[in-house]
Amino acid sequence: MKTSLLKTTAMITALLVVSSATSAANLGFLRNTLIRDLSDTDWQQLVETTIDALENAPDGAKREWRNAETGHYGSVRLIRTFESYDLPCRKIALTNHTAAQTGTSAFTLCKVEGKGWRLLE
Numbered sequence: 001m002k003t004s005l006l007k008t009t010a011m012i013t014a015l016l017v018v019s020s021a022t023s024a025a026n027l028g029f030l031r032n033t034l035i036r037d038l039s040d041t042d043w044q045q046l047v048e049t050t051i052d053a054l055e056n057a058p059d060g061a062k063r064e065w066r067n068a069e070t071g072h073y074g075s076v077r078l079i080r081t082f083e084s085y086d087l088p089c090r091k092i093a094l095t096n097h098t099a100a101q102t103g104t105s106a107f108t109l110c111k112v113e114g115k116g117w118r119l120l121e
Helices: 002-017 021-032 040-056
Strands: 062-066 073-084 087-097 102-112 116-119
Touching (some): 040 073, 040 087
Antiparallel strands (some): 073 087, 087 102
16 A cells, blocks of 8 residues: 555655656656656656646546557556646546556546646645
């Protein structure tokens, strides 16, 4: 359970700072967390898949990523779209698999103009 909590915390942090696919390079500080098992390519695929899903996928859709080199894979499932504080928001479920662990977490994010997707408070 502690592993799941740390992974969830790390994913929330990652989603808070990611406003575009190019922001993936700024996530280096997360390498010492539980998600340290993800390679740079894993991270790039996870971030790009998440942003693409948030921007383009309809509710109920599932977008997947897989790294053939590491064997790590995951998915983003879009649960629902709504407005909060006059912002477009999406509830998503992230599931990721590495050789050492599997974790699923749900997040609600809202798109803030000029700042990308942010965790709903």
